[in-house]
Amino acid sequence: MRLHVDGWDPGYGTSFDGSGEGPASQSSAETVTDIELPESDWRPIPRRDDLRGPSTVLLVDGVRRIDAGVWVTGDDGVPHRGLAASYAAGVVRCDLERGVADVAGALVKRGLFTSSPTANDVLVGRVRYTAHQMGRDDQATLTGGVQAQLAALEADVSGAARVDNDLLVVDGPLKNRQHLPRAIGYVKTHRVEYLPASLTAVVTALKAQERTPVFHVGTNWQRYAWYLRLPTTSSAPWAGVVRIECAAELDKAEAVALADLSVVTLPRFASSSYKDPRAPQNLVPIAGLERRLRSMLGDGRLLYRTLVLAARTVIG
Amino acid sequence: MSERTELNHPVGRVLGTADATPLTFWVAVAADAYLQLDDVVVTGRELPDGTTVTIAGVVTAVRARHEGAQFDSDVFAIAEGTLPAQVQEAAEVTTTRVLPEVYVPPSPGAVVHRAEGEARDSALYFDRMQRKVPMGFGRDGAPVYLNADFLDGSRGAHVSISGISGVATKTSFATFLLYSVFRCGALGGAGESANSRALIFNVKGEDLLFLDHPNTRLDEDTIDAYNKLGLTAGPFPDVRVYAPPRAGDSSGTPDVSSRHAGVDSFYWTLAEFCENRLLPFVFADADDERQQYTMVVHAVTAHLARVAQPADSGVVIDGTRIGGYAELVDYLVNQLNDDATRGTWAGSAVGLGTVNAFARRLIGSKKDLARLIRGDLAVRRPHQINTAESAQVTVVDLHNLPDRAQRFVVGVTLKSEFERKEKAGTAKPLLFVVLDELNKYAPREGSSPIKEILLDIAERGRSLGVVLIGAQQTASEVERRIVSNSAIRVVGRLDPAEASRPEYGFLPPAQRQRALLAKPGTMFVGQPEIPVPLCVEFPFPSWATRPSEAGSPPNATLRSIVQASDPFVVVGASANGLEDDDIPF
Secondary structure: OEEEEEOOOOOOOOOOOOOOOOOOOOOOEOOOOOOOOHHHHHOOOOOOOOOOOOOEEEEEEEEEEEEEEEEOOOOOOOOEEEEEEEEEEEEEEEEEOOEEEEEEEEEHHHHHEEOOOOOOOOEEEOOOEEEOOOOOOOOOHHHHHHHHHHHHHHHHOOOOOOOOEEEEEEEOOOOOOOOOEEEEEEEEEOEEEEHHHHHHHHHHHOEEEOOOOEEEEOOOEEEEEEEEEOOOOOOOOOOOEEEEEOOOOOOOOHHHHHHHHHHHHHHHHHOOOOEEEEEEEEEEEEEEEHEEEEEEEEOHHHHHHHHHHHHOOOOO | OOOOOOOEEEEEEEEOOOOOOOOOEEEOOOOOOOOOOOOOOEEEEEEOOOOOEEEEEEEEEEEEEEEEOOOOOHHHHHHHHHOOOEEEEEEEEEEEEEEEEOOOOOOOOOOEEEOOOOOHHHOHHHHHHOEEEEEEEEOOOEEEEEEEEHHHOOEEEOOOEEEEOOOOHHHHHHHHHHHHHHHHHHOHHHHHHHHHHEEEEEEOOOOOHOOOOOEOOOHHHHHHHHHHOOOOOOOOOOEEEOEEEOOOOOOOOOOOOOOOOOOEEEEEEHHHHHHOOOOHHOOOOOOOOHHHOOHHHHHHHHHHHHHEEEOOOEEOOOOOOOHEEEEEEEEHHHHHHHHHHHHHHHHHOOOHHHHHHHHHHHHHHHHOOOOOOOOOOOOOOOOOOOOOOOEEEEEEEEHHHHHHHHHHHHHHHHHHHHHHHHHHHOOOOOOOEOOOOHHHHHHHHOOOOOHEEEEEEEEHHHHHHHHEEEEEEOOHEOHHHHOOOOEEEEEEEOHHHHOOOOOOOOOOOHHHHHOOOOOOOOOEEEEOOOOOEEEEEEOOOOOOOHHHHEOOOOOHHHHHOOOOOOOOHHHHOOOOOHHOOOOOO
């Protein structure tokens, strides 16, 4: 196997997050809206003042970075496009009673994502890029491969550091982690619209710390979901609105209880716009975790340099 | 190298986010450890040829910060438990010693240890000191030493102590240093230590008059502290106290209020005043020297030495019997006012105005000096301050004297002591001179007879065995050549404006800051061998520093003051020392 490292590419160092507020298109998912309230009775549900939030909140997130675009050439001389990426996942434990937030667990991995059948691990000094073989070598498949590995890593760390009566907040959809107890998925961006137009008006009419009734979404996987508006200064229709998911295996009452719990728990974590451009959806602990994870990824320029050097000498 | 620096207390690692240099580097402190200012640490660096360079230093700054926080307000989120962050402490280390002398930076990541035992001695050069004078304790509670070579003149001499009055404990440190020097044996054998002398001028209160009294407030901890330093807690064993005669008292009893026994009075006879040419020391004010009349002073001094004949306790000048200082002043003024005699006394080229200026000041000195320059007391009565014939520590009390008289006493005493040492021609035994308010006696501006003598001591005293321990509130106001000749510089609490002056350039910025809030008993001591001044806490004095603390006085003070030797000692010694025929005393 021979390795060539591409020159600089705008994609290096980026974390390819989706952006923009508000859903772009209508979803084809099956939506059941009369779980908590009948569709005709849909209205914003305020925060329950009699409910106390959990003393320990765990938040899971991951970061990824493309270290270099590479070409992997096998013995047959056919070059395959590839990506060398670093990704890390971690969990923050916010102990609100003691006032201590710490990173309870974090994992860092690096991978070489390529369609080349002959690719093997690239070992540079003490840094190892594990080879992952992909079906095709177009950009979307490769980044999808990184995303899949990251999701797996996030699932790995999610189980760590659980205590009784805690709440696990997973950044992104809850997919593959529905089995975890007291877990909710936290979706910041709305690519598709799950609710019919009449009910969307309820979402955009939400005030801060109010939520919609729980509804059921069925795509390729099933879950309960609800919308919640975090405190924000913006008056745009979708400003500060996040979608929360929980496992469809729960019964309705449990889902509603989790929904109420999310309203008393999450708003206090909302970030402010002058500190974080993704405020308020990007929660403060998650922003802190991401910073920590990024620093754990290592210096991108240094890794790029090591890869270039490795490509010259390789390959193990 | 590795076996002599026994290291078992790792405290952190050299950090790599700030430059590490051979002279200063930062250490990230491990979560379960701490470093405080003045801690001594050591780290190593392996060279490609296999040798290990040991880099030792002293902590000169410590900081803690939240890692992971971007904004000042993040601290609230962190304290609330919503933002993950880590508290990280880091310490700045200023290198004191590199062994062997290969000036390479420590590698980031290198483990840093707390230096203890031999490693600490090596870091602070104590292992290279052949004669160590204990000065007190470092912040780590271990003894800190002074190299006696830089105190006794072998390689340097003189101590300059600066600090605010009252809280800087300058005099206490000076006396502790003396106690330590005399008791630790660093000056040489027992004889050498016993023969060394100290001359202390007491300028404020009667604080120093009780050096030979035990301190009743001495507790077990302090005794332990002295033992740890290798000293025995106790009063100075051999002290003689001199005080000026009471004003207006014809019998010449010493003017002290709290100490009743064991005080001698000191004064000069008129004959000594004339013969030893002490008149210039009457004009020792800073503004005196700027005047024209110094010429007259020297002319009159010279003529006085020529014509004055000792007669009984007074003098006779041209047939006139003079029996006191006031009489002498009147006589001189008359002679100068008389056209017939003015020329012989003041010289011919001096204007009348200059002579009058001289006369005016001379008359002004009558009140201040009349009790010190006597013509009415018995000639044979001992009255001179002579450290060679006195006890080991001679305390001269000045606190009751007016400014002009203080200057006179300091000037004349230093002059006679220095001349005596000059004549002796050997540096040993040493004479330590403790003088507070050096800025008064050797100001930066102008010149005076006292300043000349102090400069002489500062520049030549090292070879003559005269060691000046000078204290002052502000080193910036003391003659630069005196401060720069001091090998050992000590700083207590400083005034903020004073701390920024170049005289304190030997203190690193962090220590300058700390000197502003140094508590009593804490001093920063700079000595030539160690690149960083050491923070020293010296123990509570084991001798009385005020009448209320004084325990029972030593026996020696109870015997007759005038009698130089104790008759009972001689009689007791005669049993096997003297022949029967000898006169015991």
